[in-house]
Amino acid sequence: CSSMGKLQSKINFSTSKYSRPEQVEEASPAPAVRRYSPAHTDAVTSVAALTPELCVSGGKDKTVAVYNWRSGVMLEKFMGHQREVTKVACALQSSRIFSASRDKTVMMWERHRSPGPSQRFPGHDLVVTGLAVSPDASQLCTGSRDNSLCMWDVETGACGRRVFLSLRQVTHLCWVPAEPYVLQSSEDKPARLWDSRELRVAHTFPGKQHVQTYCDVSQEGFGGEGPVSGTTLWDLRQTRSRMREYKGHFQTAASCIFLPKGLGLAPAIATSSHDCMVKLWSQDSGGLSTAFDGAGPLAALAACDSATLLCASFSTGIHVLRVSRGKGLELQEVGMF
Template identity: 25%
Template sequence: EEPVLLAELKPGRPQRYDWKSSCETWSVAFSPDGAWFAWSQGHCVVKLIPWPLGETELGCKTLERKSRGGKAESRSRGAAKEKTLECGQIVWGLAFSAWPAAEDGDTDPACAVGLPCLVLATGLNDGQIKVWEVQTGHLLFSLLGHQDVVRDLSFAPNGSPILVSASRDKTLRVWDLSRDGQQVQVLSGHVQWVYCCSISPDCSMLCSAAGEKSALLWSMRSYTLIRRLEGHQSSVVSCDFSPDSALLVTASYDACVIMWDPYTGEQLRTLRHVPLHSALDSSSEIHTSSLRSVCFSPEGLYLATVADDRLLRIWALELRSPVAFAPMTNGLCCMYFPHGGFIATGTRDGHVQFWTAPRVLSSLKHLCRRALRTFLTTYQVLALPIPRKLKEFLTYRTF
């Protein structure tokens, strides 16, 4: 089943701006509970939109039904309203996190007692990171330290207030928002711009991708380099961990996605992006399949990729060829809805598109594997007194 375009959001065009410059949507993000959507719509502006979309933005009831059907029960957010965050600089990176719950008696106005406050971090063109409280739109912190564009951001998935930033100044920086945004660590090791950073769901590892032919894997406990993942033939620009932390994927300008075992550094498979000539016109140049973004689906059975050949591809984990394609122009980024069912993509034109994605019922085998791999490393699995074929399945050598 091919992805269907459900909706497209387009920014307004204020007269005071030169519309042809700085209009790219470099990042899109859903909050972990699926209640908010954020997009950098160009011209130094981030839009915060309550989810699901209203019919005025949507123009299609299908998406609203799908998102409500997959949305987890959450506490009432009241009458949440769309917000515009004026960041003052071009916005490159976005990341949501759940703020730690306030203690009884805490008078901090940013957080209601007993309710987690959702925050959004924005990475800016001048090296600043601005952190906003989503419900109010108030600026909480301005984090200073980077000397160039903050290209990507990643919060610790366990809800802790640890934020990692990736920058064109060739460093990653670790920030602790529970200590007023104090800088905890500077990670140096890249020799080119750092494009992407991703913290594993178990919060043990950090992967970073730069304009190099390798990705770096770091320990989130000691903030030291674990290993360099080498195998690409061009710049690595995007990376993501599987929901159980057992797999890592990296995407490169060499038109390939490599699936790794992050614990051993072993390459498990390579997904090659072969251009579909029907999707290209005669003016297309070389590097038409250069990858821009890769992300795992929430259940860990699919990947989505955006490439310069004007295609969104969806891959099944066990196959080496895409299971679905969708035509899209000037794609830059992609992200799955946290509860599955659709994908958001951002473009160079400042637009956001929402596409249907396969909804699958995970097999009992996969659910068991995912549960085990959430707390067992590859080495621990290999040490278990179980049959070899079962070890191969649990370590994703077979599917």
């Protein structure tokens, strides 16, 4: 993510005795922030939507939690990793949940069953940093700081294919909706599109100046714009050049997601950063629409419905942010757990 200097406007405090006082519009009162029991006892590293009301999260406390963010109720908690959870992933409306960890393993958990893992996926030599599950939850793709990608059969736990990437430490993976492709960001700066059937590179997007820490694909997949990697938007239909860049964070952009369509809102992209900010950007113009200033470095984002974003924090749990339309897009914190 490219940083840019702060812009400060000069304020003129002088007034004329003949000038009419400016009318100041009263701001609508901010909604009260509901504080629920925390999902984790330490930093939250990853969050994902399971249903419009439920989310899955992983943390430094080595646990995976299923939480109802509307009611503030913890539904299930899974324990089994030996070190902190780095990523969580799930197919929408599925009972299967996947988690990656610094203990070099990936585990599958099934809701309403034993609290222990129902499947383990060992095989990486270093921390697992990328995790993507197919829409039918039958295949799993993982990436690691050991510079490898693995494709797993969920039912058997067997690694069907593995490729090594020279000096390409994986930072994030995302499955393209309704397609057999996986998008990958890495520390060598380019983003890559992989064909999961053969685990080969189908396309490489041009490298950027900075490390690409995250990637996402719009729900339209090849039928719409996407993916976004770091803070750059590409079109999957025309992969030769980038479409747009979003510049404004002062530190590493840790997450970027497409905002679901709803509320009559124009297409938008949300980003979170270690600079403690969540920002919404106009997908069409690239302009900044609104921002939220949180406490502590912010990690992953998840969109649970068309009007709600969840943001994981290293120090303050998970923030529930409401997206609404006033004179423009507005972003307000309404809950925390």
